Amino acid sequence: MKDAAPQPVHLQEYAPPAYLVDDVHLTFRLDPKATRVSARIAFRPNPAAQDRTFFLHGEELTLVSARIDGQDVTPKITPQGLTCAVPDAPFTWEAEVDISPEANTALEGLYISNGMYCTQCEAEGFRKISYYPDRPDVMAPFTVRIEGDAPALLSNGNPADSGAGWAEWHDPWPKPAYLFALVAGDLRAVSEGFTTASGRPVELNVWVRPGDEGRAGYALDALKRSMRWDESAYGREYDLDVFNIVAVDDFNMGAMENKGLNIFNSKYVLASPETATDRDFDLIEGIVAHEYFHNWTGNRITCRDWFQLCLKEGLTVFRDQQFSGDMRSHAVKRIEDVLQLRARQFREDNGPLAHPVRPESYVEINNFYTATVYEKGAEVIGMLRRLVGPEGYRKALDLYFDRHDGDAATIEDWLKVFEDVTGRDLTQFRRWYSQAGTPRLKVAEDYADGRYTLHLEQHTPPTPGQPEKAPQVIPVAVGLLNPNGDEVVPTTLLEMTEAKQSFSFEGLAAKPVPSLLRGFSAPVILERETSAEERAFLLAHDTDAFNKWEAGRQLAREVLAKMTTEDAAPGPAYLDALAAVARDDTLDPAFRALALRLPSEDDLAQALANSGITPDPWEIHAAREKLKAAVARHLAEQWPALYREMACPGPYTPSASDAGRRALRLTALGYLSRLDTGDEARRLYAEAGNMTETIGALSTLLEIGRGEEEIEAFYARWSADRLVMDKWFALQTSLAPPQRAAATARALTEHPDFDWKTPNRFRAVIGGLSANAAGFHDPSGASYELVADWLIRLDDVNPQTAARMSTAFETLGRYDASRQARMRAALERIAAKPGLSRDMGEMVGRILG
Ligand code: ARG
Ligand code: ZN
Numbered sequence: 001m002k003d004a005a006p007q008p009v010h011l012q013e014y015a016p017p018a019y020l021v022d023d024v025h026l027t028f029r030l031d032p033k034a035t036r037v038s039a040r041i042a043f044r045p046n047p048a049a050q051d052r053t054f055f056l057h058g059e060e061l062t063l064v065s066a067r068i069d070g071q072d073v074t075p076k077i078t079p080q081g082l083t084c085a086v087p088d089a090p091f092t093w094e095a096e097v098d099i100s101p102e103a104n105t106a107l108e109g110l111y112i113s114n115g116m117y118c119t120q121c122e123a124e125g126f127r128k129i130s131y132y133p134d135r136p137d138v139m140a141p142f143t144v145r146i147e148g149d150a151p152a153l154l155s156n157g158n159p160a161d162s163g164a165g166w167a168e169w170h171d172p173w174p175k176p177a178y179l180f181a182l183v184a185g186d187l188r189a190v191s192e193g194f195t196t197a198s199g200r201p202v203e204l205n206v207w208v209r210p211g212d213e214g215r216a217g218y219a220l221d222a223l224k225r226s227m228r229w230d231e232s233a234y235g236r237e238y239d240l241d242v243f244n245i246v247a248v249d250d251f252n253m254g255a256m257e258n259k260g261l262n263i264f265n266s267k268y269v270l271a272s273p274e275t276a277t278d279r280d281f282d283l284i285e286g287i288v289a290h291e292y293f294h295n296w297t298g299n300r301i302t303c304r305d306w307f308q309l310c311l312k313e314g315l316t317v318f319r320d321q322q323f324s325g326d327m328r329s330h331a332v333k334r335i336e337d338v339l340q341l342r343a344r345q346f347r348e349d350n351g352p353l354a355h356p357v358r359p360e361s362y363v364e365i366n367n368f369y370t371a372t373v374y375e376k377g378a379e380v381i382g383m384l385r386r387l388v389g390p391e392g393y394r395k396a397l398d399l400y401f402d403r404h405d406g407d408a409a410t411i412e413d414w415l416k417v418f419e420d421v422t423g424r425d426l427t428q429f430r431r432w433y434s435q436a437g438t439p440r441l442k443v444a445e446d447y448a449d450g451r452y453t454l455h456l457e458q459h460t461p462p463t464p465g466q467p468e469k470a471p472q473v474i475p476v477a478v479g480l481l482n483p484n485g486d487e488v489v490p491t492t493l494l495e496m497t498e499a500k501q502s503f504s505f506e507g508l509a510a511k512p513v514p515s516l517l518r519g520f521s522a523p524v525i526l527e528r529e530t531s532a533e534e535r536a537f538l539l540a541h542d543t544d545a546f547n548k549w550e551a552g553r554q555l556a557r558e559v560l561a562k563m564t565t566e567d568a569a570p571g572p573a574y575l576d577a578l579a580a581v582a583r584d585d586t587l588d589p590a591f592r593a594l595a596l597r598l599p600s601e602d603d604l605a606q607a608l609a610n611s612g613i614t615p616d617p618w619e620i621h622a623a624r625e626k627l628k629a630a631v632a633r634h635l636a637e638q639w640p641a642l643y644r645e646m647a648c649p650g651p652y653t654p655s656a657s658d659a660g661r662r663a664l665r666l667t668a669l670g671y672l673s674r675l676d677t678g679d680e681a682r683r684l685y686a687e688a689g690n691m692t693e694t695i696g697a698l699s700t701l702l703e704i705g706r707g708e709e710e711i712e713a714f715y716a717r718w719s720a721d722r723l724v725m726d727k728w729f730a731l732q733t734s735l736a737p738p739q740r741a742a743a744t745a746r747a748l749t750e751h752p753d754f755d756w757k758t759p760n761r762f763r764a765v766i767g768g769l770s771a772n773a774a775g776f777h778d779p780s781g782a783s784y785e786l787v788a789d790w791l792i793r794l795d796d797v798n799p800q801t802a803a804r805m806s807t808a809f810e811t812l813g814r815y816d817a818s819r820q821a822r823m824r825a826a827l828e829r830i831a832a833k834p835g836l837s838r839d840m841g842e843m844v845g846r847i848l849g
Pocket of ligand 2: 290294312313316
């Protein structure tokens with residue numbers, strides 16, 4: 001029999017908890033099959049609550065005993081939890097349950113990864129460990145005792161006491177259950193001391209498997225820099241005696257900010273020059289910072305309920321972006337962040353999965369850890385900062401920490417501190433949190449008698465459940481350039497609040513060229529018809545680095561769109577502008593690399609769909625290949641020189657400047673290889689001294705349809721290294737030529753090393769195929785079928801990771817009838833699977849609409 005459809009939870013239905021928790025004591029007797037968890041919890045009625053029902057969440061737990069104030073009780077148990085009659089006064093609840101970490105393949109709650117115990121509780125995993133009010137607005141100090149025969153026995157807070165086979169931890173900071181963590185296993189610490197600004201000594205440890213000690217240094221270094229940065233940028237210090245990071249191989253997400261005990265996907269901790277690329281180092285730095293910054297934005301101040309997820313995630317992403325910008329280059333970081341935003345969030349916001357930054361209902365909260373909540377959530381904070389200025393922002397944040405430390409807060413609380421500090425009314429600004437969809441900003445202009453006027457018009461297309469949108473506050477940063485290239489009006493912030501609004505600039509001697517939305521000042525799609533010459537002019541002269549890059553990108557998109565739909569040849573405006581960038585050695589190499597790269601196939605599909613054209617992924621792929629060849633030929637003389645000049649002398653360092661040189665060098669190699677049939681790339685593969693070059697050479701070869709020998713050599717060299725092998729799998733599926741992608745992926749799923757229950761490996765193969773735009777959209781439907789087969793299979797084992805990957809189908813509405821029908825058929829097949837998870841059921845239901 002099919003279960004009744006799971007009911008959604010609504011923001012409007014929030015009610016305060018009936019009981020609060022003053023204290024939690026947990027004892028774990030670890031055993032792979034039957035871990036005994038004993039809880040002693042001090043409850044008291046919540047004076048702020050109406051309801052007096054005593055309900056504890058609990059799933060997949062075997063209750064052994066329960067007592068209230070020492071007396072045995074017999075609670076009423078359901079699959080979701082238990083209820084029990086309780087005194088109308090404070091009382092002590094004690095319960096013992098058995099759980100099986102070994103049987104836990106969903107990687108939520110307590111599970112075993114590669115022989116080590118670990119936990120993932122956000123959002124609602126704690127209820128698989130103990131009966132508890134598993135909601136973020138119930139906060140308590142935790143004391144944890146772990147009994148087990150492992151060298152490392154870790155939990156939150158400070159170490160309290162330990163002996164042979166046991167350890168106790170005490171976390172004095174009241175926290176919600178989702179921040180609970182436990183780790184036990186054969187782990188080694190790579191350690192260092194740190195002293196906070198006010199003089200508190202802190203022991204920092206990165207815990208890894210024996211043998212991985214040499215790969216923990218960069219994470220440790222990033223941690224120290226993050227701690228220092230949060231002190232100087234936000235005045236926030238660390239608040240415990242130890243800070244532990246653990247690397248785990250099987251993990252559904254990137255990492256988790258458990259209080260004092262961050263748990264990471266090992267891919268975002270372990271790095272050495274031989275095994276990790278520049279991109280890996282960059283991600284490690286950003287994610288270590290992100291999780292550390294959560295200590296204040298997430299842990300000290302948490303969320304009242306899961307609808308407020310962006311309160312901690314949007315803010316923490318914004319903070320990690322600021323940090324990375326400070327560590328590296330702000331211009332390059334901004335471009336990379338916008339590339340990500342468009343690739344993931346705009347895509348989401350313009351399809352069936354669109355939802356507000358603060359959603360109003362969900363069936364499974366794990367489905368809402370999205371680019372919209374995270375990345376658009378961060379953009380909203382960036383806009384707020386732009387509107388109130390850096391000083392207003394800092395004051396508002398000081399007030400936020402001061403007023404809400406120890407609270408489970410809401411978006412209303414967050415906006416109120418800005419209103420109180422700046423006196424600004426943010427009623428309209430709130431729409432950024434409640435309205436889904438990417439606003440379109442139409443721009444027209446006129447010029448007469450020295451007066452230049454911009455006419456702006458905003459419109460946000462309908463999204464599921466939201467047919468009509470009201471105008472939003474859009475900060476539009478604008479600069480004006482003279483026809484000779486000089487800037488006549490420096491960056492000025494226009495505050496658009498109406499559906500239609502005009503802004504004038506006086507006293508201009510000639511009609512200026514506008515540089516609009518500088519620094520990408522709002523997450524909108526700019527719609528402005530202009531000439532290729534004007535874009536090339538901005539690429540050459542704009543003083544705003546983001547818009548300089550954006551001009552080139554826009555130019556490339558238009559060229560590609562024409563090549564795709566009209567089979568046109570790329571015009572000289574674009575090719576000459578690119579040549580100028582390639583030659584300009586006053587520009588940061590990292591910036592040049594970004595400017596020389598073409599928009600992705602999915603980016604172009606998005607752009608075509610936005611302008612009402614049905615994209616054909618195979619034609620896009622072919623056009624992009626042609627453009628690459630044309631760029632290669634146009635700059636044929638320069639690539640070898642650039643490739644040589646950008647070599648980094650000396651040993652590998654992951655510094656931003658060396659990474660930028662390598663990025664430009666590998667970009668040059670990519671073009672070069674279209675002229676020399678891959679000779680140089682083969683040479684680099686053979687001589688490469690670090691993983692960045694190895695992967696650069698190998699992917700270059702795969703992109704031109706070669707590299708078979710190198711793929712074998714790579715396997716022979718690295719087959720024992722899981723993280724490196726993930727790269728090997730992902731490269732082959734994501735870079736396979738469109739006609740061969742499905743077959744390549746299918747063959748890799750039959751490879752003995754395809755450990756599909758490990759999320760990283762599954763994502764490498766199935767996620768790699770989904771990321772291969774032309775390959776995934778094979779007109780035969782072979783890739784849709786393969787992905788659906790594997791999502792169905794994974795759904796029984798790990799619904800969270802499976803559901804997340806169903807977003808491969810979120811672009812359904814863009815494509816031609818035949819592709820749509822095949823995508824629909826694949827989705828319907830998933831929907832019809834007996835016992836489909838709530839996670840997947842919600843996703844597929846939303847995509848099918
Ligand atoms: N809070 C974590 C982070 O962004 C993400 C954990 C999400 N986990 C989940 N199961 N949805 O740092
Ligand atoms: Zn986070």
